[in-house]
Amino acid sequence: MHIPDGFLDTKTIVATSILSVSALGISLHRLKKQILPHQIPLVGLAAAFVFVAQMLNFPVIGGTSGHIIGSVLAAVLLGPNAAILIMTTVLVVQCFLFADGGVLSLGANILNMGIIGTLVGYSIYRSLARLIPTDRGRLVAIAFASWCSTVLASIFCAGELVWSGIASWQIAFPAMANIHMLIGIGEALITTIVFTAILKTKPEFLHQSFTVNLSLTSREIIIYGAIVIMGLLIFVSPFISELPDGLETVAHQIGFDRNAVGQPLFPSPLADYQLPGMSIPAVATIFVGFIGAVIVFGGSFLLARFLIPNKK
C-alpha cells in the first residue's frame, strides 16, 4: 500500500501532507508532555519492532507472501499518540533507507497507514473492548479493528489515486478494497496471535498502567476526529456521492443491456469499463464489504475462543 512518487498530483500531495503534519504535530506535542524519560527508548524500540515485524513474510497462495502493517498492534500496545509517531518513523525509514514509498507521497502514506489506520483501528478497538471487558473481548476487538483499519487505509489510498486523476473510482475502489478485505484477514489473524503471545508471556506489560497516554482526551478526540473526517470528505466522499447515481444506472443498465443486441461481438475488454454505467463493481464492493465485516466480526469470536480456550 506504499504509494510511490509520480502517482499523486500536487493538490493531493499538499492536502495529504497538511493533514499528516497536523496529526503528527498533535501526537508529538501530546507525547512530549506525557512521556516519561524511560518511555523514550521504549517508543524507539517499538518503532524498530514494527519495522522488523513488517519484514517478516507470511506465505499466502502460491509463491506469494504478505506482511502485516501493524498500526493497530502499535496503537493497542502503546496508545494512539505513540502509534502515530511509530508508524510515521517506520514509513520515513522505509522511504529513506529502502526507497519503499515516495518522498513526496510520504504525506499520503503516513495519512493512510499511520493516521487513519491507527486512529480508526484504535477507536474501534476501544469501543469494542469496552463492550466486552475480558481478555477474550480484547482479542475480538483487536481482530475486528485490524481488519477495518486495513480496509479503510486501502480505501483512502484508492481515493487519493482517484483524486490525482490517474484511475477511476469505479476501478480503483473495488480493486483496492476487495484485495484488502482479504489482506485484512491476514492482518487480523497475525495481530491477534501476536497479542495473545504477549498476553501470555508478559501480561504485566499489558495490565500495568502504561502511561504513554493509552486513552485520548476529549480535546484530542475532537482534533483527531476532525482530521479523519476531513480526510474522508476530501478523498472518499466525492466518489461515494456518485453512488446513488451508480445504483440508478445499474438498474438502467440492466434494462439497457437487454436491448443491446447490436453491440459488437467482441468488445475490447477495456472499453467495457469505460461505459458510464459501470458502477456495479463499486456498489457490489460496498455490499461485499458489509457482509465481509459481519463475517470477520463473527470469525473474531471464534478466533478469540480458539486462542483463549475455556478453562474448566
Added chain:
Amino acid sequence: MRHDFIDRYSRIESPVHQLSTGFKVSAAIILILCTILLPIHSYGYFILISICLIGVSIISRIPAKYLLSRLIILEPFVLGVSILSLFQPKGEIIFVTILVKSSICLYTIILLTNTTPFSKILDWLKVIHIPSLFVTILALMYRYIFVLIDDAERMERARASRSFSTNKRQIWKIRAMMIGQIFIRSIERADRIYSAMRARGWK
C-alpha cells in the same frame, strides 16, 4: 535475512557521496516535483532528466547492476498501481506516463538513499529543526532495526534447526509467535538501554 544489503553502498567514497545532505535531499525533491508537474507529453524533458540521473549514478561509483536490481525489485509496486490507470478513457497514455514518471522518481530516491547514509539524514533533520523527540526516536529506531533483525534471524535459525514442518498454518503460527517474542525482547531491551543512557548522565 542479512541486513548489510540495506545500506551497503551509502558509505563508499565518491563526489556524490561527499555532497551535503541538505543539497542532495532538496535536489531530489525538486527533481521529483518537476517530474510530477511536467505535462504528459514532455518526453524531451523526461529523457533529459533520465540522462542527468544516469550521469549522477556513474559519478557515484555505485555498481549499475546493484542500482538496477533495486529498481527492478521495487518496480512491481509501481506497475501494480499503474495498471489501475489503464481502465479509464485514454488510459494507455496515462499508464505509460505514470510508469515513466514514477520510475524516474523511484530511481531518484534509490540514488539518494544509496549515496546518503541514514545517519546523515538524521543530522540534517536536526539542522532543519524537526522536533527533537521525533529525531531521537527515529535515531533509536534506526540503530535497533539491525539488532532486532539479527535477533529475529537467530530465532528463525533456532526454530528451523528444530522443526521439519513446512505446513503453512504452522509457519503462520510460528512467525506470529516470533513477532510477539521480538516485541517482548524489545521492551526488555528498552529498559536496559534506558539504564545505559542514565549511566552516562541522561535525565
Added chain:
Amino acid sequence: MSSAIEVKNLQYEYHDGTKALRGISFNIAEGECVGVIGPNGAGKSTLLLHLNGILPAASKVDQSVKVMGQEITNESRGIIHQMVGLLFQNPDDQLFCPTVFEDVAFGPQQFGKSPEDINQIVFDALEHVGLAGYEHRSPHHLSGGEKQRVCLAGVLACKPKVLVLDEPTKDLDPRGKRELKSLLQSIPSTKIIASHDLELIVELCPRTIVLDKGELIADGFTVDLLRNGELMLTHGLEIPHCLRHLHPHN
C-alpha cells in the same frame, strides 16, 4: 587511603520477586582494582548497577551505597553517574546512537561540555581504545570486539573516577583481550571488574569478591581465593590454568 566505594548491607529484589542481592557489604579503597566473580545469576550485574546509581540503593533504611564518601540518593545520582563509569554486559544495549562519534560524545554532552571539547574528548577516547578514525562508522557495521571497545571509549569519555566493568572481555579475541588488559592497567582510577574470565581477574585484580545466589561468599586476595579448589567448585567456578600448576594437588 579513603574509600572509593562503600557498600553496606545491600539488598535488592526485582519486580518479579527474584532476590538478586541479600545483604552485601564491602569497602573498596581509592585506586584499588577488585574482581567480582560468581556463577551465572549470582547477582554480579545487579550489584554493579547499584554502584552507579542505576538501581535504587536507598530503598531500605539500614542499607547504603557510598561513592567517594557520598551516599547515593535521588539528589546525588547525577554526580554519581559522572563519577562512576559503567560498562554494560551487552554492547548493543550501550551503543544506542546511530554513529560511533555520537555514542562516545553522548556522556560529555549530557555533562554540558562545549562542542570543541567534545570533539577533542571523543578523539582521545577513541585513540585510547585503538579505534582512531572510527568516528563515522555505524555500530551495526562493527564486529563484537570493536563494539565492546567503542562502549569502553564512551565510558572513558565521561572521565570517571571509578570504572565499573561488566564482562569487559566478552567477544574479544586473544589479541583484543591482551590489548584491553594493558589498556586497563594504564588507567590509574579505581576499577571493579565482573567477569567469568578468571585469568583476566588474576592478572588485573589483586583482590576479589565471590558472589553466589546474591550473597557475598568470600572477599580476599585473588590468588588465595582462586587457588581454593573447594570454594571454586561449590560456586560454579574453577581454578584458572595460570594458577593450577602452582598447586597441582589442590
